[in-house]
Structure formats: structure tokens, C-alpha cells
Amino acid sequence: MKEAARLHTASFAQRRSGIWRRAGRRLIMDRYMYLLALPGLIYYFIFHYLPMLGITIAFQDYNAFLGFSGSDWVGFKHFERLFSHPDFWLVFRNTMMISLLNIVFFFPTPIALALMLNELRISLYKRVLQTLLYLPHFLSWVVICILTITLMSSTGFVTHMIQWLGFDVQPLLDKSLFWGIITIQSIWKDAGWGTIIFLAALAGINPDLYEAATMDGANRWQQMRFITVPSIMSTIVILLILRLGQILNLSFDQLYIMGNAIVRDVAEVFDTYVYKVGVVQGNFSFATAVGIFKSVIGLLLVLGTNYLSRKTSEHSLF
């Protein structure tokens, strides 16, 4: 059928030569396809690409009354202010620390869980476990923060457990443990969910490999090390690249809800800072400059790690 269509178009093209005519014909033939794509494209234009043009207000003193065209151009003023601002380094430190803790402790967890789940022999048990492990992903951050407070407040379960074990209790929801608690929350919420993609990669491994390895006398540990882990390596690398690109993006919901006056010095990150300075206080241009800094760093990290990974191994995102 495809062949017939191609022949048809080919003969058509011979009769009426000209690329434009052919292209025009294809456009008409696929007119319903473009009709289908149109609402989505309009959506992307308005809600994604228009804001990208909007980043130019970072180079203006944007004033809501004067509007986009009426506001003064000020060059890099807001960026200079940004880097000399004491808040900037505080926010930068908090964001980086929480992100790094995330990459060190959160990132490997789904891989380990997926490898463990993969070794389970009883499929019903595995299914039930998966259902439970995915569950927290669907809970909102507000709910998770309430769960945290319920468990860790001075009358909470965890505090009681620590007392029961005979240790001194410090307030758990304090500045000193804040980053740790944020990391634990993230792991609890999404580590189970993160296994899905690795389990998919594991399911794609050719079973013949294991059979051959068993014949050669490889034990389970060796099979895991030489077959399983290398097979999911490209998935791991791709996810790590994408994760690095998100290094300055943290969950607004999580940190905004967990944040309060007591922990402000360790809880303020770029996402919450941009909201407070930009939308609440109305410094649109300054907050946009912060946002650009964040986006550009993210993009550079994705491109950089992707480049390095392509040079040093065969794995890359694009």
C-alpha cells in the first residue's frame, strides 16, 4: 500500500514537476493532521514559547503600567545585582546542597530497589509490593508534609521511638536536620516510582544471556554484575543527565510548604525565592533574571554532561 502511494506521488511529480507543488500536495493530503496538531501548537506557543520571549524583561525595568514595550531597557543591571546580592549565595547554597543530597542518596535508590524487585521469584508478591511502592508518588506534597509533621513533631511517632530506644530527643523539625528530612521525604515519595523505568529496562534483557551465563557457571551475583547492570547502564546514564539538568530545580511545593521562619536560612531555594521576590514583592525583572540564571545553568548542564557522556561512553540522550 505504501509502495503504491509512493508510486502514485512519484508519477504525479513527474507530470507536474516542482518541489513546491509536491509539498503543497502533501500539506493538503495531511490537512487533518495539521488540524489535529493545531490546538496543541497554539498551547505551546502561548504557554511555553511566549514566556521564553518574555525573558527579555530581565533586561528591562519592567513596569506593569508601562507594559512590555514601554518599560526601560537596563542591560545587565539585574544580573549584576543578582550576583552581588547576599540572598543569592544563600539560595544557591541551599539549592545545591539539597540537590546534591538528592543525587547521592535518592538517585541510586530506585536502581537498587529495581534490582531487588527483579530478583523476586513470586510474581504476586512482586505485584503487591510494586503497588505499595508506587503509591506515595500520587500523594501531594501538602499531604506528605503533614505526614512528616505527624510523625516527627514532639508528640510524633518517630520522636517516641527515639525516646523508647533510650536516646535524647532533639527537635526533629529543626534547622539542623532540615536537609536530611527533605531528602528522606523525596526518597519516600518517588524512589518506588522511579523503579518503573528501570524495571522496564530490566524486562527488555534477553533471557538467553542469563541462560548462557548459568551454563558457564556464573552465580547470581556475577550475573547481576556482568549482565543486569550493564544492560541498564544507558538508562541510568540518560536519567542522570536529565537529573543534572534539573539540579537547580527543586519541588516548589515541597520546600514552600516545609519552609517557615525558623528554617528559612536552609529552606530558601531558587524556586521559592523567585516566587517570593517576583510575584509576591512584584520585582518582575529581577526575579526573571534569577529564573534565566537557573534555566541557562540547567541547559548547559544537560548539554555538557550529554557531550561528556557521548565522548567517554556510547550512552547519550541525543
Place this chain on the structure above:
Amino acid sequence: MRKPFTASRIFDGLNVIILGTIAALMLFPLWIVLVKSVSVAHVVTEGGLMFWPEGFTLSAYETIFQRRNFLNVFANTIVITVLGTAISMILTTCLSYPLSKKRVAGSTVMLFLVFFTMLFNGGLVPNYLVVREVGLLDTLWALMLPQAIQAFNVIIMVSFFRTIPQELEESAKIDGANDLIILFRIVVMTSLPVIATLTLFYAVNQWNTYFQAVLYINSEQNQVLQVLLRQLILQLNNQEVIQDDVANLHQVAVTVKQAMVIVATLPILLIYPFLQKYFAKGVMIGSIKG
């Protein structure tokens, strides 16, 4: 079996136990909250290890449903979940189908434009200004339209559409069906796993909407559940500080907080297990290629 693999057996045993414990930890906090929400308030306020309800009462739930504005907020949340998910699914499906066809001129460019939004975005303030300029500020539309399509979901769906055998569509085409008919009569029908999966994703996102509501909604009458829940914690935390003076007055408040968590979570807990079998299939196919 040539010899008993004892090390292997021990590993299996430990694996079953450790994974079981981890899975139990996923449910445990919710269980504690459920227990507290139906217990008598003064027992909860005293604290202590509770594994089982002490004195059964639903007064916390009554308090919530009688709370001013609660029903309104609950209705708003249902609207943005149902209508928002419908809008998202229609837009995502209609966009993904043409993008999945390499023969459609420009589809690769369009797919890249979608993917690029995952790598770079204008940031919060330009987004906010666009929503304001379009006139959506402080309406429920602001919670449905600005994040109606998620790029990752488009990529999942495009990958899934590409796995559908071409013959089905081509034979329909010979029968004179156009692309619209093919999409809604044939492609959608063969893509139910991915449609179920993405519907769940969008619906949960909408139900859990918090950030957008903080950002775009000012008036109380357009507020949503998660924001109300957060306001409740703030109030209660302030009250905890002054608890010594007015302990009796606020004892109920502690169980109300727990009950509110259950109210906000229950719809998800009810729907999720039924759709879970689909998303293993739906996401896997999409995610490997994406």
C-alpha cells in the same frame, strides 16, 4: 540442581523481608494518620505510640464537612480534576498523533519544539505574566490551561502510537476514512493502556494542584483542596504554640488535620489500584524509547 545454593537462598529470604519492610513503610504513615483521624481527640493530643484507633469517632470528618467554604473548595477541585484532565487528554492525544507520523512534513521539528520545553523554559515570572495577560488570573482556567500538556506525556504517547501496526490505519484509509476518523475510531481504541496511564497522571496532578493555585488564585471562592489543607496546618501549628492556654479548645483540631489528609488522599487511593495494571504497560513502552 547440582548443589543447594545456600547463599542464593539466604539472599532470596533477605530480599523478600527487606522489600516487604520497605513496602510496609510506604503504608505506615497513612495508617497512623487514619488511626488518629478516627480516634478521640484528647488521646491524640497526648501523643504516644498509637497503632489502633482509641475510641472511635467521626467528629473530625463532620467538622471538615461543616467548615465554611469546604464544599465549595471540594467542588472546585473536582472541576479542575475532571475538566482539566479531559482537556489535557484531548490536547495531548490530538497533538501526539500527527507528531508520531514521520511522513507528516514538519512533525520532527514540532516534536523537537515540544521536547525543548523540557530542557528550557521562560521561568516563573514570564509564565505568570502571560497568564495574567491572557486574563486567566484568579479563574479556575488558570489551573487547567497553562499546564494542560506535559511534554513527557506527549513523548510517551508518540512512542506508543509508533508501535501500532500501520496495516490497521492503511486499510481504514482505503475504505475512505480520513485521519480524524482513523485517530478516534482505531488508534484511540488500540491505545487504551497508554490513555489510561496518562489519564491517571493528569488526574492526580490536577487533584494535587498546589503551586499553580498559590500562584494564580487570590479569591477564596476559587481556591482548591491542597491550599485549604495547607492553611489548616498553618493555623494548627500556630495553635500548637499557644496550646498550653487553650488546650481543650483545640484538641479537636489535631484530629481534624489528620482527617483532612484522608479526605485529600482517599480519591487517589480508590482509583489508583485499578489503573495500576495499565501503567506498567503504558509507561514502559513509552519510557524506553523516550
